[in-house]
Amino acid sequence: MQAIWITKHGAPKVLEVRESPDPDPAAGEVRIRVRAAGLNFAEVMARQGLYPDAPKTPCVVGYEVAGEVDALGEGVSDVKVGDRVAAMTRFGGHASVVVVPEARVFAMPESMSFEEGAALPVNYLTAYHMLFEIKRVRPGEKVLVHMAAGGVGTAALQLCRTVDDVTTYGTCSAKKHEYARGHGCDHPIDYRSEDYAEVIRRDLGDKQLDLVLDALGGRDWKKGYELLRSTGTLVAFGWANMNVGGKRSLLRVVSQMAGLPRYTPMKMMQDNRSIAGVNMGHLWHEGAMVRREGLALMKLYEEGKIKPHVDRVFSFAEAAAAHEYLESGKNVGKVVLTP
Ligand SMILES: NC(=O)c1ccc[n+]([C@@H]2O[C@H](COP(=O)([O-])OP(=O)(O)OC[C@H]3O[C@@H](n4cnc5c(N)ncnc54)[C@H](OP(=O)(O)O)[C@@H]3O)[C@@H](O)[C@H]2O)c1
Incomplete structure (x- = not known):
């Protein structure tokens, strides 16, 4: 098999495609011939040496793939050889063959492309x-x-559209x-030229948001919290700043x-x-929670309510260019790698 290795931390040129033997599935595992793998901000940060969860270098990262099942470990019951599936890989997904536990594998709807499955x-x-x-x-x-x-922003906007009048x-x-x-974005704000908090206050009045999804972090968490109405929630899920x-x-x-806000449970109770x-x-x-959520998403796709936007597809050999593209912030939606 082929895989994209982060040989050491550094610029995109540290990435190398290397060959190694195909892995065999252990009991409860499924082997997938990968047709497309998703590239995430986290994996760019792993290459830069800024992602705390990343394995030690040299390593192969990658959280998600789509492809065809070609071998089953003992005891696998719900997946068959030949199935078209998307799967979550806890690293190692930027490879042409992966093995994953059956619970992390999701059958793809007929109409879903491998690129969409990986996205x-x-x-x-x-x-x-x-x-939800x-x-x-x-x-x-x-x-x-x-x-x-x-990528996450696009998904969040599409999913908000599945609820009336959001x-x-x-x-x-x-x-x-x-x-x-x-x-699905009703009010896009160019945060580079305008203060988003001012725009929202001008539109809605003070403290009117029900939910803020914030992977920026630091002072933005504080700004977001201050925009919330009573019962509102700030979800912190990254610290890109x-x-x-x-x-x-x-x-x-x-x-x-x-710039980190320091809120106590007492303050949140009073607010x-x-x-x-x-x-x-x-x-x-x-596993069970993530599986339930994954199955709900496949159903929403089949109903035509969500559709991943694949911005660009790069081959494994072009992995450095793919990292540069994502890192430069040029992407809209998802960047995908294909073996
Ligand atoms: N906690 C989790 O489980 C989890 C899971 C997935 C992702 N995340 C996090 O969610 C964030 C978004 O991930 P993604 O895959 O959707 O990213 P992405 O597709 O690469 O999109 C990132 C976009 O955000 C904008 N941006 C605004 N401020 C930024 C900043 N300070 N640094 C970098 N980009 C900035 C840029 O577009 P503009 O041109 O609009 O500026 C950039 O293109 C990342 O921080 C990621 O680590 C967390």
Whole structure:
């Protein structure tokens, strides 16, 4: 098999495609011939040496794949050889062959392409988990989605559209506004030229949001919390502000830490607001929950309610270019790698 190796931390040129023998599935595992693998911000940060959960280098990262099942371990009952599936891999997904536990494998609808299958698990599970497991978004609610034209942002906007009369605000650069609108963003905000909190206050009045999805972190968590109405929730699920230009400087860390809001349970009780944290990578042990969410997403796809937007497809040999593309923030929606 082939895999994209992060040989050491550094610029995209540290990536190398290497050959190794195909793995065999152990009991309860499924082997998949990968046709497409998703590339995430986390994996770019793993290459930069800025992702705390990443394995030690040299390593192969990758959280999600789509492909065809070609071998089964003992005791696998629900999956057959030849099935078209999407799957979650806790690293190792940027490879042409993977083995995964049966519980992390989802049958793909007939109409779903392999590229779409690889684009779905991380982005849509994260968005679904925040919108429907952590918070139960209800008709008429108002939601702020940061990084709205990225993979998770697109998924969150589409999923908000599955609930009646939800109003969405989304931050993204101006050239991505049309894209964001097309995926369900009612009010795109160019956060580079306007203060999003001011725009939202001007539109709605003070403290009117029901939900803020924030992977920016630091001072933005504080700004988001202050926009919430009573019963509102801030979901923190990343700290992209920590990473500027692919480097973590001490100055940046200190300034980000200084901007962190320090809220006690007492304050949240008095405010009637809540803060929740989400890290899907740390829910690997919650197989049944993630499976339920994954199956719900496949059903929404079949009903035509969600559709991953695959921005660009790069071959494994072009992995460095794929990392550069995502890192530069040029992507709208998902970047996919194909063996
Ligand atoms: N906790 C979890 O389980 C989980 C799961 C998945 C992802 N995440 C996190 O969610 C975030 C979004 O992931 P994604 O895959 O959707 O990203 P993505 O597709 O790469 O989109 C990122 C976009 O966000 C915008 N952006 C705004 N501020 C940014 C900043 N400070 N740094 C970098 N980009 C910024 C950029 O677009 P503009 O042109 O609009 O600026 C960029 O293109 C990441 O921080 C990721 O680590 C967390």
